[in-house]
Amino acid sequence: MLQKIRDKATGWIAYTIILLIAIPFALWGVDSYFGGSGRQVVAEVNGEPVTQQALQREVRQQRDRLAQLFGGRLPEGVLDEGALRDQALQTLIRRELLRQTARERGYRASAQAVARELARIPVFQQDGTFDAERYARILEAQRLTPQAFEADLARGLVLEQLESGVRGTTPVTAPRVHHYLDLALQVREVDHLHLPASAWAPPKEEIGEEAVQAYYNEHQDRFRAPERVRLDYVLLDPAALEEDLSISEAELRRQYEMQRDRFTTPEERRAAQILIRVPEGAGEDAVQAAREAARGARDRVLNGESFDKVAREVSDDRLTAGQGGDLGWLQRGDLGNALDGVLFTMAPGEVSHPVRTAEGFHLLKLESVRPPKTEPFEQVRERLEADLRARRAESRLMELNERLMTQAFEHPRSLEPAAAATGLEIQGSQWITRAKGEGIGALEAVRKAAFSPQVLQEGQNSDLIELPDGRTMVLRVARHEPSRPQPLEAVEDRIRERIRTQRAAEGAQAAGRDLLQAVRAGDSLDEAVADLPADAAVERLQLRRDSDAVPARVREAAFALDGAGEVTGVPLEGGDYALVRLHAVKTPEPDGEQRTRAREHLRSLYGAAEFEAVLRHLEDQADIEIHRDRL
Amino acid sequence: MSVTTDEERIESIQRWWQENGVAVIIGLLLGIALLVGWRLWSGYTENRVLQASDRYEALRDTAQSDPEAALEQARSLSEDASGTPYATLAALEWARLAADQGDLETAEAQLRRVMESAHHEDQAQLARLRLARVLLADDRPEEALTLLEAETPDAFLALARELRGDALLALGREAEARTAYDEAMMVAVRPSDYLMMKRDALGEPDPAGREAP
Helix, strand or coil, rough: CCCCCHHHHCCHHHHHHHHHHHHHHHHEEEEEEEHHHHHHEEEEEEEEEEEEHHHHHHHHHHHHHHHHHHCCCCCCCCHHHHHHHHHHHHHHHHHHHHHHHHHHHHHCHHHHHHHHHHHHHHEEEECCCCCCCHHHHHHHHCCHHHHHHHHHHHHHHHHHHHHHHHHCCCCHHHHHHHHHHHHHHEEEEEEEEEHHHHHHHCHHHHHHHHHHHHHHHHCHHHEEEEEEEEEEEEEEEEHHHHHHHHCCHHHHHHHHHHHHHHEEEEEEEEEEEEEEECCCCCCCHHHHHHHHHHHHHHHHHHHCHHHHHHHHCCCCCCHHCCCCCCCEEEEECCCCHHHHHHHHHCCCCCCCCCCCCCEEEEEEEEEEEECCCCCCCHHHHHHHHHHHHHHHHHHHHHHHHHHHHHHHHHHCCCCCHHHHHHHHCEEECCEEEEECCHHHCCCHHHHHCCCHHHHHHHCCCCCCCECCCEEEEEEEEEEEECECCCCCHHHHHHHHHHHHHHHCCCHHHHHHHHHHHHHHCCCCHHHHHCCCCCCCCCCCEEEECCCCCCCCCHHHHHHCCCCCCEEEEEEEEHEEEEEEEEEEEECCCHHHHHHHHHHHHHHHHHHHHHHHHHHHHHCCCCCCCHHHCCC | CCCCHHHHHHHHHHHHHHHHHHHHHCCCHHHHHHHHHHHHHHHHHHHHHHHHHHHHHHHHHHHHHHHHHHHHHHHHHHHCCCCHHHHHHHHHHHHHHHHHCCCHHHHHHHHHHHHHHHHHHHHHHHHHHHHHHHHHCCCCCCHHEEEEEHHCCHHHHHHHHHHHHHHHHHCCCHHHHHHHHHHHHHHHCCHHHHHHHHHHHHCCCCCCCCCCC
16 A cells, blocks of 8 residues: 555655645744744734743833832832833834844944953952853853853844944034023023912802802702612631630640651761762772772771871862861761761761762761750640641631632522521621722722622622732622712802802902903003902012922913013912013023033933934834734 | 666766766866855955944943044944944944034034935934034024925934924024924924923914914
């Protein structure tokens, strides 16, 4: 049969078949044939993948960097995970783009440049200079090869060239520095008038019933009491559980016996050794010679020379030879099986025969013995009890949680079965709204569960909720009160206050605008102010770009004024109103330091903008595909 | 199938060799020569790129400490490294150093060269924008404006519009400058303090058209 196929499988049919098989490999590679790693690719930049793994690493790094800004811990709610992810992805895509660009355009880093860079990395330095041994050790610990690490450095260098080739080469001419400083250092002398809304606030009595009623009718939706619920719940508290457990003396004794090892310090023996090293793969002769040397050393000791002296002279164990072969206190297992077997059967003062290990021949001398010591029951009783209590409580807790969850789930319309199965009481809460509550209502997790569709609309028990402090609970809604309008009497005072604020603001704005018109028409500012109800006085200010003597909006308006004498009005938050009139513009002469700083500022400004433009241009030119479904 | 003896076979091989031997040997030698030549050539270019890279690194260091010496280094590198990417970087650095030291003529010449000869669009655009800045510093706003008329890729639009504003301002065409700045603010990722100050200094557009030319 095979022979037949072979005979026929020449000629074009065979080639056609082979071609057909080859096409998919050629197009999609072997990877896709074996299921491939396609799933982990979150984006492709000109066909080169950005992996999920890299993305996660980048997200982590950016989050850590953010956390550092907040002093180590990110406050909850600061972080928008989606935005963070997008930003990390953009960083990775841009890095990949730069890498490709550097490669295509032929940027390279020489071996010397890499070596220089390497020498600059502080962790590889010993006393301020590069230490090759340290370098090798650190890489080994990170499971990196020098080749891979240095290739990485070279890539980094090349990217830096590409970046600094844009950022660092942006010219900043002297006239530009001058122009910038003209604007930045400018001082504007202005007349400033602040009209506080409070000066126009009408007395409370002036606001009549009709106005209040009208406001109430018009803004019904603002005066609604929020939707609220009262909850029934079963709460499981691990702390309470631990207290309830009782543990008998007999049980503790039994535990003590079972865990005797834990409270025993094992036997320790102090020993010294002489090592005659046998190199790995040494011939029979060399082994024999080493054995003889070891025997010779033993004989010298037996003939009266001190072990200490012989060890100093002949031992090949560099670490101990200097201390007369002293190995310190040893436990079983410290030396390995062969030596343990000898050491732990010797009598104090004895010197062993040569013992063969992979290293060579050892002579051991036992100096002294510390017998094993066990702490008595009384001493460890409390520790034992605490451990046992914690363990019991934990398994009890797991069991109760399990029951709570199952019963609450199987009987979704009542908490009774869950309470009965766990022996816990059903408790009731105060009124809780979506936004706040007291007691358990203060916990966001509880409020979230209480207002979830499952609990609120379908009237079922909640899932098991884990509270931040380790307690767990199941809850259901006992009473529900939908959002409802509040009666006028309940909100009357608030409405009156609002109307007052509103009228005050309107008054101030209107007065301000009138004033503005009058001044623009040619009245003097001081004259116009005289009729105002407030004791508003015009003040002359010297405003710089960073002055905080006035609100930011006033300052901005002041710097937007066109020429001396021009005046503008600025409505402020809280209903106040401000008037600014430009008196004079002064441009102080900058000093050398200011010039240098401005030049650097402009350089980094243009450098950053230009680099951003280059990156965006590369992005626009590239074929970038983002697999949103895999993010 | 014809039956051939070994002698006949040897004979036919010999005959073939006599006819084609020279061609085969020449072909082989040519192939080897090409291979060696290629290796030598690629070794040579590789070496040039690495040397240029090193010299560029050195240039960056010098530029920090001794701008005047750096000027000379940038000039020679931009000439020696032609054909490598470092020639362009050196030319840009040269222009930067010259402009910073007030030699606008040199800066202009270098930027013009990069703008006209760069292989990559982004570098040509950078050179164009920087050239416009140099022209403005040289009191030639008309020329800068003409330079900025050319079509600009989206990515460089924010920078180009701001410069256009600068040029118009220098020509005293304030209303147009304001529009240009406004456009720059719209497309910029993060408008700089400088741009905002320039825009603010031009005030609000006047609805009555008092300022319109």
